[in-house]
Amino acid sequence: MPFYINPKVTTHINDIVDFIEDLINKGYAYKGKYSIYYDIDKYPYYGQLSGTKKEQWEQETEFLEDKKHPYDFALWKFKKEGEPYWNTEIGEGRPGWHIECSTMSSKYLGPQFDIHSGGQDLIFPHHENEIAQSEARFNTHPWVKYWLHFGFIKIKGEKMSKSLGNIIPAKEFLDKYGEDITRFYIGSYHYREPIDINEESINQTKENYRYISSTIKTIVNEINSLDRTFYLDDNKIKIWKELLNYEREFINSIRDDFNTREATKILLEATNYINKNVIGSETFTLYFTSYNFYNIASRIYGLWDDIFYGKEYKENLTNILLNIIIDIRNELRKNKNYELSDKIREELRKIGIDLLDQGNKTIYRFI
Ligand SMILES: [Zn+2]
Structure with a gap:
């Protein structure tokens, strides 16, 4: 699915400069010799996200001397030989990393928004600094209502990293397993837990995905041929209630911090139940309840659209x-x-369908 907005830093330099100027005017930023810095002591909530207090990191003396406090971070780095730079009102140079995100997210989402995501390794200092900059500029608190921090991807139990040489590029993974399996695979974990990529768990996912898909296909294909006369015996009422129960549990697990791991488990259990109790029952109510359940799951996972609304x-x-x-x-x-x-x-011709009478038979064609 394409993004509505996919901003690039290099096309937003003016906005970044405006942001920094505003911080200077409000007293949250000051100019040094090498950079424009954020004055952390001016902002009372620093550390609210990570619990990390103003941290001193290893720095060269010339930078330490350039700053008011060793923990202040750079908003704008002045031009250095051999580095890209822009000529702006605040001087020749380039933006610091944190300011890029504050500027572009606020520009398109407003001075306060609901969800900001990122890897767990970005909580400190990156997201902490984004908050400090944005809350100072917009005078909002909190700037972001919910932070979603993702777990790391591991390969066969080891953290994926360039130095270990065990990186699987996303494109390669997508080419090998396809978009749907990739989506379902990631969805079978909770977003905060690490994903341990290995052949065995991928194969299991493939099998589960095929099993659920073929069950949905059966439900969708058979539902229209079923008699809708309404009568349910006690046993079928029991099955019907159990199906509604699965649906409720599924929705609740998503409501609980997007627990897609739990939701996937329920989806599989429900599919087992549906295969045993619904398919072959020839009972419209049970098929329709299963249909609705899968339709909800389809919208949450962004999968199985082709079965519900597909070309076929x-x-x-x-x-x-x-x-x-x-x-x-x-x-x-x-x-x-x-x-x-x-x-x-x-009327049909107006919408591009031509009817041709051939003897006592009529055929249609699209014009
Ligand atoms: Zn960011």
Whole structure:
């Protein structure tokens, strides 16, 4: 799925400069020889996200001398030979890392927004500094209501890192396993826990995905041919309630901090239950309840759209609808109601469908 907005730092330098100027004017930033710095002592909530207090890191003496406090961080770095730079009102140079995120997120989402995500390794100092900058500029608290921090990806139990040489680029993974399996695989973990990528767990995911997909297909394909006369015996009422229970548990697990690991477990258990108790029952209510449950799951995972609304289904539906219309029109013709049968043909032609009468048979084609 494409992003609505996918901003790049290099096209937002003016906004970054405005942000920094505003911080200087409000007294939160000051100019040094090498950089413009954020004055952490001016901001009372520093450390609210990470619990980390103003941290001193290893720095060269010339930088320490340039700053008011050793823990102040750079908003703008003045031009250095061989580095890219922009000529701006606050001087020639380039933005610091943290200010980029504060500027672009606030520009498009406003001075306060609901969710900010990122890897767990970014909590400190990156996100802590983003908060300090943004709350100072916009005078909001909190700037972000919920932080979602993702667990690391591990490969066969080891952290994925360049130095270990065990990196799997996302594109390679997608090419090998496909988008749907990748999505379902990541969704079978909780976002905060580490994902341990190994062949065995991927194969298990593939199997689960196929199992759920084929169950949904059966439900979708069979539901329309079922008799809707309403009668449920006690046993079927029990099954129906159990299905509603699975649905409730599934939704609750998503409501509980997006616990997709738990949701996936429930989805699998429900699928087992549906295969044992619903498929083959020829009972519309049970199929329809299962259908609804899977439809909710489909929207949450962003999967199985093709089964619910896919090309195949739509083409099939168009075919059925057109044959119904052709039958009615032929009835009208038999009764010599040419006025109405011609109107049907004209109306269909307006939406790009041509009816061709061949003897006593009528066929359609798209024009
Ligand atoms: Zn960021």
